[in-house]
Amino acid sequence: xxxxxxxxxxxxxxxxxxxxxxxxxxxxxxxxxxxxxxxxxxxxxxxxxxxxxxxxxxxxxxxxxxxxxxxxxxxxxxxxxxxxxxxxxxxxxxxxxxxxxxxxxxxxxxxxxxxxxxxxxxxxxxxxxxxxxxxxxxxxxxxxxxxxxxxxxxxxxxxxxxxxxxxxxxxxxxxxxxxxxxxxxxxxxxxxxxxxxxxxxxxxxxxxxxxxxxxxxxxxxxxxxxxxxxxxxxxxxxxxxxxxxxxxxxxxxxxxxxxxxxxxxxxxxxxxx
Amino acid sequence: xxxxxxxxxxxxxxxxxxxxxxxxxxxxxxxxxxxxxxxxxxxxxxxxxxxxxxxxxxxxxxxxxxxxxxxxxxx
Numbered sequence: 001x002x003x004x005x006x007x008x009x010x011x012x013x014x015x016x017x018x019x020x021x022x023x024x025x026x027x028x029x030x031x032x033x034x035x036x037x038x039x040x041x042x043x044x045x046x047x048x049x050x051x052x053x054x055x056x057x058x059x060x061x062x063x064x065x066x067x068x069x070x071x072x073x074x075x076x077x078x079x080x081x082x083x084x085x086x087x088x089x090x091x092x093x094x095x096x097x098x099x100x101x102x103x104x105x106x107x108x109x110x111x112x113x114x115x116x117x118x119x120x121x122x123x124x125x126x127x128x129x130x131x132x133x134x135x136x137x138x139x140x141x142x143x144x145x146x147x148x149x150x151x152x153x154x155x156x157x158x159x160x161x162x163x164x165x166x167x168x169x170x171x172x173x174x175x176x177x178x179x180x181x182x183x184x185x186x187x188x189x190x191x192x193x194x195x196x197x198x199x200x201x202x203x204x205x206x207x208x209x210x211x212x213x214x215x216x217x218x219x220x221x222x223x224x225x226x227x228x229x230x231x232x233x234x235x236x237x238x239x240x241x242x243x244x245x246x247x248x249x250x251x252x253x254x255x256x257x258x259x260x261x262x263x264x265x266x267x268x269x270x271x272x273x
Numbered sequence: 274x275x276x277x278x279x280x281x282x283x284x285x286x287x288x289x290x291x292x293x294x295x296x297x298x299x300x301x302x303x304x305x306x307x308x309x310x311x312x313x314x315x316x317x318x319x320x321x322x323x324x325x326x327x328x329x330x331x332x333x334x335x336x337x338x339x340x341x342x343x344x345x346x347x348x
Binding site for chain 2: 035036037038039045058059060061062063064065066071072073076084086088098101102103105106107113115222
């Protein structure tokens, strides 16, 4: 995992307090993006946002329910976070592009987390449709953040189309399986110069730390926080993990070795008998 | 008759997107204009975005497929 042995790209020095992520020109102090889906209530969501320190949260578009109680938009405005609309549930480039345009209208932002799903059971991205949608949305002036596989070649294609970042999965959405292929993720990290935001698969704090140690610029967590037994406490844990992983990546880990390497010198060792 | 969020819905000739939004309880208000009262809402008619600025004037043709979407927790 050579990516852990070099300073990861991205703005800032890695010291806490002055480290920030530059995402499409927007400086973010928090490298944790939060998904808003799956929280038991808007109240818990608000508390989790605060505990996470996240400044950018996802939001979806669905048919208006006249009977719905409480306003998600009001809660998010109160939290002072920027919105990242997604195209969750779209299976074709056409639907994703239209959803992005509707999101721009609804939320007055050009930013779009582009998801084009190719399979109902795994919710894995449909690569050809994803590329098609990304190209069209970049041309239409969107800041495109595509949810993608951990394929370095596909990530580079998305970057070359003009995507502002790439959001590779660690494992399928909501699976909590962690980062199944850390080698691919570090290859992907080296293959692109745009920010890499690990998206999907995070199960617990150590997964988020590992993503950052592998050189990711940020982590997106949704189910791992929202469906935890105590979402607010898990939000705090994720925040600490992302910071720890970021610091460790910048600090440079020791190489792995198969045999012990004494940390106490032999020199000056007493001789008994 | 139009299709509104997947359900049949009777409309009078000349009814606009804003009229239909008011029926759904979206953007109802006095003085501020429907657009300003409907943060987080977007409308598509027959697969095309109807911009906020056109809600008051866009008359729905018979058989129109209208989707009124709003912010939902997700992602």
